Amino acid sequence: xxxIDIESVRKSYGPFPVLHGVDLTIKDGEFIVxxxxxxxxxxxxxxxxxxxxxxxxxxxRISGNRVNDLAPKDRDIAMVFQSYALYPHMSVADNMxxxxxxxxxAKEKIASAxxxxxxxxxxxxxxxxxxxxxxxxxxxxVAMGRAIVRxxxxxxxxxxxxxxxxxxxxxxxxxxxxxxxxxKATSIYVTHDQIEAMTLADRIVAMHGGIVxxxxxxxxxYDTPANLFVAGFIGSPGMNFLxxxxxxxxxxxxxxxxxxxxxxxxxxxxxxxxxxxDIQPDAAVTLGIRPEHVVISDTGMLEASVDLxxxxxxxxxxxxxxxxxxxxxxxxxxDALSAGPKVxxxxxxxxxxxxxxxxxxxx
Amino acid sequence: MMHQSxxxxxxxxxxxxxxxxxxxLYSAPAxxxxxxxxxxxxxxxxxYAFRDIQLLNPFSGxxxxxxxxxxxxxxxxxxxxxxNTLWWTGASVFFQFTFGLILALLLDKPFYGxxxxxxxxxxxxxxxxxxxxxxxxxxxxxxxGPLPHWLYALGLLDEPHNILSDPHLAMWGPIVANVWxxxxxxxxxxxxxxxxxxxxxxxxxxxxxxxxxxxxxxxTLPFLAPTIAITVLLRTVWISNFADLIVVMTNGGPADxxxxxxxxxxxxxxxxxxxxxxxxxxxxxxxxxxxxxMLIVLLRQTMLNKG
Numbered sequence: 001x002x003x004i005d006i007e008s009v010r011k012s013y014g015p016f017p018v019l020h021g022v023d024l025t026i027k028d029g030e031f032i033v034x035x036x037x038x039x040x041x042x043x044x045x046x047x048x049x050x051x052x053x054x055x056x057x058x059x060x061r062i063s064g065n066r067v068n069d070l071a072p073k074d075r076d077i078a079m080v081f082q083s084y085a086l087y088p089h090m091s092v093a094d095n096m097x098x099x100x101x102x103x104x105x106a107k108e109k110i111a112s113a114x115x116x117x118x119x120x121x122x123x124x125x126x127x128x129x130x131x132x133x134x135x136x137x138x139x140x141x142v143a144m145g146r147a148i149v150r151x152x153x154x155x156x157x158x159x160x161x162x163x164x165x166x167x168x169x170x171x172x173x174x175x176x177x178x179x180x181x182x183x184k185a186t187s188i189y190v191t192h193d194q195i196e197a198m199t200l201a202d203r204i205v206a207m208h209g210g211i212v213x214x215x216x217x218x219x220x221x222y223d224t225p226a227n228l229f230v231a232g233f234i235g236s237p238g239m240n241f242l243x244x245x246x247x248x249x250x251x252x253x254x255x256x257x258x259x260x261x262x263x264x265x266x267x268x269x270x271x272x273x274x275x276x277x278d279i280q281p282d283a284a285v286t287l288g289i290r291p292e293h294v295v296i297s298d299t300g301m302l303e304a305s306v307d308l309x310x311x312x313x314x315x316x317x318x319x320x321x322x323x324x325x326x327x328x329x330x331x332x333x334x335d336a337l338s339a340g341p342k343v344x345x346x347x348x349x350x351x352x353x354x355x356x357x358x359x360x361x362x363x
Numbered sequence: 364m365m366h367q368s369x370x371x372x373x374x375x376x377x378x379x380x381x382x383x384x385x386x387x388l389y390s391a392p393a394x395x396x397x398x399x400x401x402x403x404x405x406x407x408x409x410x411y412a413f414r415d416i417q418l419l420n421p422f423s424g425x426x427x428x429x430x431x432x433x434x435x436x437x438x439x440x441x442x443x444x445x446x447n448t449l450w451w452t453g454a455s456v457f458f459q460f461t462f463g464l465i466l467a468l469l470l471d472k473p474f475y476g477x478x479x480x481x482x483x484x485x486x487x488x489x490x491x492x493x494x495x496x497x498x499x500x501x502x503x504x505x506x507x508g509p510l511p512h513w514l515y516a517l518g519l520l521d522e523p524h525n526i527l528s529d530p531h532l533a534m535w536g537p538i539v540a541n542v543w544x545x546x547x548x549x550x551x552x553x554x555x556x557x558x559x560x561x562x563x564x565x566x567x568x569x570x571x572x573x574x575x576x577x578x579x580x581x582x583t584l585p586f587l588a589p590t591i592a593i594t595v596l597l598r599t600v601w602i603s604n605f606a607d608l609i610v611v612m613t614n615g616g617p618a619d620x621x622x623x624x625x626x627x628x629x630x631x632x633x634x635x636x637x638x639x640x641x642x643x644x645x646x647x648x649x650x651x652x653x654x655x656x657m658l659i660v661l662l663r664q665t666m667l668n669k670g
Binding site: 086087099 | 561563564566567568569570571572573574577581582585586
């Protein structure tokens with residue numbers, strides 16, 4: 001178990017920078033998820049922590065010790081790969097004990113460590129099999145078993161569930177969470193799947209274009225996204241955005257005027273918002289609201305036409321167009337299935353997000 | 364569908380014959396070619412082994428049973444050639460494989476100009492063996508070649524003489540030429556096999572704590588094993604049949620010290636023009652190589668089953 005400190009770490013391949021100065025402090029026992037679209041640098045960061053990529057500049061410390069120049073094997077970390085990377089010529093037991101055998105651990109100790117890990121992961125009946133005789137989920141389990149037998153300081157996961165089908169992914173997700181609750185080991189988990197990020201993480205690190213966009217608990221990222229990228233990336237279906245201008249003395253709409261602040265959309269409608277202190281009046285802003293927070297009501301202030309109705313079973317997604325822009329609603333109300341060609345919608349004020357011209361959250 | 368049509372109305376006889384013979388007619392050109400080009404010479408060659416066939420003797424040609432094989436069992440030159448063949452094949456395959464593997468491992472690492480180096484490395488394979496033999500024979504010749512002088516300067520030779528005419532060293536001449544000529548074969552095939560190994564296995568192993576040697580032993584070698592088995596088998600058979608370099612460089616001499624079975628066959632057939640006896644030797648060599656091949660194939664099969 002260990003803390004991990006990442007201090008202004010940069011990475012470039014030749015002249016191409018892929019990470020622009022990442023700072024992150026990971027506490028002992030914390031489960032951190034690095035999330036972002038492909039190419040955002042999250043895997044590179046993980047591989048730098050593992051020692052598989054060189055650090056161009058900055059410093060990585062594990063338990064306070066600088067590891068920049070240490071070989072992967074001297075960092076005392078374990079990694080689970082997307083492809084599992086099991087040794088095909090070894091049995092499951094040999095795969096799991098390989099690291100211990102290399103460290104010349106006593107035979108009895110190896111047997112008990114492998115046995116304990118196998119029991120924990122339900123691998124007991126498979127120990128003598130070769131990886132190719134296992135299903136995807138079983139291989140995934142062996143890969144995790146290989147990581148936990150050594151009791152390393154930290155676990156690194158590189159998109160470990162991407163090769164599994166949806167049902168199995170859900171199941172393994174829960175198992176990883178249980179395992180972490182059990183072992184309380186510092187873990188860093190890379191994924192592009194925001195559901196995995198939301199469900200597993202103590203803290204999520206949202207990355208985009210080699211820059212950390214926001215670090216926070218899953219609900220912080222969901223409730224108060226720091227910028228347009230995080231707002232759009234976290235949540236499914238994604239947040240709706242409307243362009244407008246911040247107005248202080250609202251006109252045209254009684255409700256907005258009484259509060260003194262609103263956002264005037266392109267058609268002149270003013271959506272009332274709480275006063276923001278850090279934007280100038282008449283500045284261009286983006287208004288965001290999550291599909292599940294939009295309310296359909298006959299007295300709604302905006303009218304939208306219905307393009308498409310998508311029942312998901314759990315709820316219904318309505319694809320609308322609002323001023324010609326795509327706009328989504330997620331609702332549990334089955335009546336939405338029979339929505340007419342036009343609906344009126346309302347935006348509850350407490351669910352509105354406002355982003356300034358640069359895309360940063362305005363409060 | 365056939366069942367249906369038979370019930371409804373049987374097609375005329377000619378149509379049925381045409382239908383039945385269709386697949387044979389399609390494959391006939393290939394089959395006839397294979398039989399004519401491969402099977403016929405093989406059978407004729409084998410039949411020579413049991414007949415007295417000497418080109419210069421117009422009265423030869425009769426069936427003599429196992430006489431050739433009886434003579435062969437008394438033929439010291441043949442047993443000498445058999446020993447030389449083992450030596451020639453063993454040393455050539457061993458060094459070709461060792462250097463080929465090292466070369467493949469080096470070429471597997473990315474470096475600037477790798478494409479060019481790869482192309483250059485594979486060049487010897489494109490040189491005709493006859494030319495390679497002539498070149499190396501010249502290189503070993505102290506009058507025009509530098510090698511004897513270098514070996515002398517290094518203290519490996521007492522005087523800069525031609526090792527091809529030294530009964531104790533002569534075999535090394537063709538072996539060196541053969542190693543130079545055959546390394547690319549191993550390098551190409553092993554490099555292809557190396558590049559098929561998933562890179563993240565090495566990463567996983569390095570995190571698990573494996574050093575370069577352990578990574579090689581527990582990942583590279585098991586992955587290469589089937590390729591190694593099949594390439595070593597192929598090369599062994601080829602090299603033991605491969606008399607070009609020896610015929611060009613030493614012609615079996617001095618005093619038969621570099622005579623291998625294949626060059627002995629060549630001598631018997633095309634110098635003494637005794638085709639019958641040459642065929643008998645060839646048949647023995649064929650059987651030996653078949654036995655060897657079966658062993659390697661069995662070995663490979665068990666390795667694959669285990670893996």
